[in-house]
Amino acid sequence: MICRNKPEAYLQLLMTIARDELGIESFDATGEAGEEFRMCRVEDIGRALERAYDMGLMVGHTVTRAECAQGQRA
Incomplete structure (x- = not known):
């Protein structure tokens, strides 16, 4: 049996x-028309993805x- 946690549990x-x-x-998008753009260094994105x-x-x-x-207890 596969138990899945709610996605909200991972948002934090x-x-x-x-x-x-x-x-x-x-x-949350805060810019005009609900869009926001941010410059990020590729190294920082890579580190964030690796950590996730x-x-x-x-x-x-x-x-x-x-x-x-x-399963062993059952």
């Missing part, structure tokens, strides 16, 4: 990565271990 983590790595304070990927691996590993432990 993604916001933290965006704030730390890219200087983005909100995912690493966090995804950790969450996946944690969920898999919990499911295996639960």
Whole structure:
């Protein structure tokens, strides 16, 4: 059985990565016509993506271990 967390659970983590790595304070568009453009260094984008990927691996590993432990108890 695969358990899926609500996407909202990850928004705080993604916001933290965006704030730390890219200087983005909100995912809400605040510019004219609801659009905002921001210049980001490629290095910063790469670091943010790597950090998000690493966090995804950790969450996946944690969920898999919990499911295996639960399966062993059953």
